[in-house]
Amino acid sequence: MNNEIPLADYLFQRLAQLGVGSVHGVPGDYTLTLLDSVEPAGLNWVGNANELNSGYAADAYARIKGISALVTSFGVGELSAINAVGGAYAEKAPVVHIVGTTPVAAQNAGACLHHSLGDGNFRVFANMYKSVTVAQANLIDAKEAPRLIDMVLRECILQSRPVYIEVPTDMVGALVAAPTGLIDLSTPGYSKLLEDEMVDKLLEKIQQAKRPMIFVDGFAARFDIRGDLNELIRRTAFPTLTTPFGKSLVNEKLPNFHGVYIGLVGSPEHSAWVKSRDLVLHFGPLPSDVNTFGFTASPNAEATVTLEADTITIGSTSASPTKHHGIRIKSLLEKLVAKLDGVKLAVAEPFPENPEDPRQLLKSLPTPASDSIVDQYSFWLRISEFFRPGDIILTETGTASYGGQSFVLPEDTMLINSSIWLSIGYMLAASQGVSLAQREMVKEGTRRPGRTILFEGEGSLQMSAQSISDIIRNRLDVTIIVVNNNGYTIERMIHGFNASYNNVQPWRNLEAPSYFGAPENDPSYPVTTRKAHNWGELESVLADPLIQQGKGLNMVEVFMNIDDAPVSLKKFGAYLAVRNSKGQS
CATH class of the missing domain: 3.40.50.1220 (TPP-binding domain)
Incomplete structure (x- = not known):
């Protein structure tokens, strides 16, 4: 009985065993034969429009499912994704980054190949990745490959951080021992x-x-x-x-x-x-x-x-x-x-009365006039009434992230924000990864049904707009609420309120689904676009059954004043302005 399989089959079978259902990435000539093993392993190929967005999406997918896989080509592909992998490292998302590299013989000869720097150094990019991954493997030896793959995947799970695997093109079909049993995920040194x-x-x-x-x-x-x-x-x-x-x-x-x-x-x-x-x-x-x-x-x-x-x-x-x-x-x-059963605990000293508790503020919030412009303070409180158990909510770095601190969340919802890496544009691509993971888990019976709801600035959207194409390609259910306040508000709050560098080119955001090829009049994948310039229009939009259902692609653009921002953002922006000018920690 033959117990050997191609190396690429081994890798993707192991990923499937660990719970990966879909593989993010962009094809390249150094990965094409590698990608032939994705579907036979029972995995879905996502097919992103660019590597940075694929990395962002893989990061978010990993936060929901516990592990993800990202495939890019050597050099140009992996460097396009390194920002996303750096974010996954900083915020502990277990991403397996697989890089298709040049043939071993060409590397040993120091050949001047495309996508390299032309200096014969084929370790330069792998060395860069050592700083943003917790384990690395270069699969140049078929006998060692299974052990190295298992070791790297184990560290990805145990440390909840990215890892890096190089697969030279001439090693893709190399025969290796088929996997036996599961990867050992026991805690090292457990007592x-x-x-x-x-x-x-x-x-x-x-x-x-x-x-x-x-x-x-x-x-x-x-x-x-x-x-x-x-x-x-x-x-x-x-x-x-x-x-x-x-x-x-x-x-x-x-x-x-x-x-x-x-x-x-x-x-x-x-x-x-x-x-x-x-x-x-x-x-x-x-x-x-x-x-x-x-x-x-x-x-x-x-x-x-x-x-x-x-x-x-x-x-x-x-x-x-x-x-x-x-x-x-x-x-x-x-x-x-x-x-704790049967243990008598002292009655804890109560928390001081909090007049800023969003739950209390929402109850006492006055009803706004229908023709009044949507204000930041009321918006982030009132939008809480739109949420339902099972929803996964994403708030982009900047206005949305600070506004989301005022959400009143139902039971069994998830909120995803960035709190150290803060790469603007991450959340739009992340919503693709979240919705895909959510769909897979609902199908597996490991998560209750819910919507993917993204709050995105109109400036942030321009950073990763091609993710809308990825959402449509995979027919994912995503509701995108675009907060349009005419530029980079978080930057304005820190410095240069009227500076030209904090402006962005106005886009016709709601035409994006059409440009990116969304189906027209397809009931199996509805596409809905709405805009709101005041409270009356916003209430009408949020009451729309299509928006409520959250099926297909929904884009809602809400217009707000340029000088309006959540209170916490204004205060923290003032702190950053002082710190940056005085060099304080």
Whole structure:
């Protein structure tokens, strides 16, 4: 019995085993034979219009499904995608970047081949990728290829970060041993004894705490602990806050959820309350300037227990942090929650009254006049009434990201924003990856049906507009709400409000579906475009059954004033302007 298969078949079969359903990328002459193995492995080829957008989409797909695959050609293709892979590294998205490279003999000879720099150095691009990937493999040896593939894919999953695989064209068909069993994804250095000890230590701290708090950040989304985390929050009744990056991870209907902690943007009373905690359980931290509002939205380090995928740090003072490796956060949480049964906890000190709580603001928001222009403050609150359980919502860097902090989210929704990389244009391409992952998971029965809803600036849209073509090509269900406020508002808030460099060329945005080849009058893939210049028009648009359903491609353009922006954006923009001019940290 022949137990050997072509190397490319091995690679794509392993990806399918790990849950990849579709492969993003752009074909090139160094990848063509490689791509012949995609469909036989049971995978779908997405076929993006450019490599940067394919990388963005693969990043977002990975955030939903837990892993993704991206294929580009050597040199020009991989460098076009490196910005996206850098973002996936910074924000921990497990992307497998596969690069079709030149034949091994040509590399060894230092041949002057196309897509190279012409200097005979075929390692230069791989060396660049070492800085934005956690594992790399160059498949030049058929005997070693299966081991290297498994090693790299294992690191991608365990570290939740991108990896890099080179497949020379003459190795695509090389015979390798067929895969046996599954890739070992056990946590390296895992210690049940240590984990049980940490559970007991946490339980002791929880029982002793008089002023506890739970603080949820965005990297907790990578640990598959959403359900366990919400159960901990419910059982303890501890006051709970999130960062902007962590918003949507906590069920906002829980009475002890108190919104996003916004540091200098919020009230001094709230900051003082957070700083006075004697126990902070901090999940999945991202301590970036944007996520912490200029490093002002951080809890008391000495009272903080930081929990990450495989580590727990008790106390975070630079002098004596105690960091323990070898736990699994999911099993630790499960054990901790189970041990809470029958344990009497002190009644936690309540969170100060918050007049800026979006849930309260939405209830008291006055009805706007139908002919009044849509304002930023009311828009981000009122649009919450459009959301439904199961929706995945994306907010582009800038106005939308800050506005999204005011969303009131239904149970079982997801919010995707960027809180460190901030590559403008990411979210439009990301919506393609999200919708594709969502469709696959609904079909697999692993996710409830929901809509993909994107909030995109009209300037940001120009960065990655070809993604609309990718959405149409794959007949994906995406609702794009374009916030048109005449230029780069976030840049205006920081510097150069009236400067020409913050202007953008006005596009006829709603003609994009036609230009990119959307079907006309096809009931199986409806395309709807609407615009709103005032509140009356916006209410009419959002009540449209086609927009409500979210099937096919929907584009809604909402016009707002050039000098209007969310309050938090205005305040943070002012902070950045001072920091950039004075060189402060």
